[in-house]
Amino acid sequence: MPVSLDASRLIYDALIASGVSVVSALPETWLVHLIRLADDDPGVTLVRLAKEEEGVGVSMGAHLAGARSAMLMQNHGFFAAINGVISGAMLYRVPLLMLISDRGSFGERDPWQTEGGVMTRHLLDAMRIPTTVLREPAAVARTIDKAMTLAYSALRPVAVLLDRDLMWEDAPA
Amino acid sequence: MKRLDALRAIHDRLDGVAVVTIMGAVAAELQSLGHRPNFFYLQHAMGLASSLGLGIALARPDLAVVVLDGDGSVLMNLGGLTTLARYRPPNLTHVVFDNESLLSVGGFPTATSTGADLEGIARAAGVGRAVTVRDTAAFGAAFENALAADELSVVVAKADAEGPAGYVTDLHMLENRFEFQRWLASTRPRAQA
Known part of the structure; x- marks a missing residue:
């Protein structure tokens, strides 16, 4: 599977460095290594969800209880979590670090991902969620640290879009 | 049973327990009956009170956590019951007031x-301890048993739609949110602080 193990490891290490001890996730192809890393780490509580919106509740509870958390999900998982993000995390001013695989963007070969792909940024923008794109391995540690810092200073959700160039080691088309 | 009577029966027992309620009548x-700093009322995000309780219970295994939920909210997040059952935090008690209504x-x-049948759904989701009660005395006893048990418990309390x-x-x-967070911090074991 051409999901980048190196990039997944960089992202995971950056999450740990930023203090994350609770990770909630729903599997998606680009996230398989990340989720396995969390599962294999005795210092991290991995919560495998049935639907992504649950993860907003888990992160809210973890935050109130003093634990830093991150959500790992596909852009369609973010779509499924929107009500919780607005009426939970935003309404109650809870920091929420969302790592979202940016499926359906340039280079996408799966036709079923393309409709969501054109919506992702617009929905994040419409919700006024500070968003950055993670594309370069060299930027991973710093970007995730800055995203967590902003989430905590603003007490708001923050999104990091995981780009295909980072996550997927494509054979030349 | 009136939900207010059921809440009155356990109000004293909620001392020192992290309590998360749903919106509306329960809150x-x-x-x-008397607000306390350890009570958090999730006034929106319908369905997520149980997930929020799970997050607290996992992050604070030293602390008893009680979620006061409702049938409408649980039905909106049935998948969350399977997640609760999957991680089965022994310090979590999930009370569901079932008035068969979006009151x-x-x-x-x-x-x-x-x-x-929410008790049946909870069991089928993998919750080992689930019970349905229909009067205040039975509710008080079931709640006490759930708190005492070192196991995830679901108590379905059939209540009047009032x-x-x-x-x-x-x-x-x-x-409420910041007060509750401070209360949680104040009860954190020293090693974790």
């Missing part, structure tokens, strides 16, 4: 009015 009635938004009947006249109180959501 307003619990406040009417706070006009009283429309929920699927528990046509046969959906609530208070209004739901807005003078406790702002954010005041």
Whole structure:
């Protein structure tokens, strides 16, 4: 599977460095290594969800209880979590670090991902969620640290879009 | 059973316990019995009270956590029951007041009015301890057993579809949220602080 193990490891290490001890996730192809890393780490509580919106509740509870958390999900998982993000995390001013695989963007070969792909940024923008794109391995540690810092200073959700160039080691088309 | 009577029966027992309620009647009635800094009222994000309780229970295994939920909210997040059962935090008690109605938004009947059995659903989701009670004495006893048990417990409390006249109180959501967070921090074991 051409999901980048190196990039997944960089992202995971950056999450740990930023203090994350609770990770909630729903599997998606680009996230398989990340989720396995969390599962294999005795210092991290991995919560495998049935639907992504649950993860907003888990992160809210973890935050109130003093634990830093991150959500790992596909852009369609973010779509499924929107009500919780607005009426939970935003309404109650809870920091929420969302790592979202940016499926359906340039280079996408799966036709079923393309409709969501054109919506992702617009929905994040419409919700006024500070968003950055993670594309370069060299930027991973710093970007995730800055995203967590902003989430905590603003007490708001923050999104990091995981780009295909980072996550997927494509054979030349 | 009136939910207010059921809440009154356990109000003293909620001392020192992290309590998460859903919106509407449950939140307003619990406040009417006396607010405490360890009570958090999730006034929106319908369905997520149990997930929020799970997050607290996993992050604070030293602390008893009680979620006061409702049939409409649970039905909106049935998948969350499977997640609760999967991680089965022994310090979590999930109370579901089942009045077979979306009372706070006009009283429309929920699927528990046509046969959906929340205790059965909880069991089938993998919750080992689940019980249904129909009167205040049985509720008090079931709640006590659930708190004492070192196991995730679901208590379905069949309740009348009645609530208070209004739901807005003078406790702002954010005041409640920060007070609750400070209470949780104040009870954190020293090693974790």
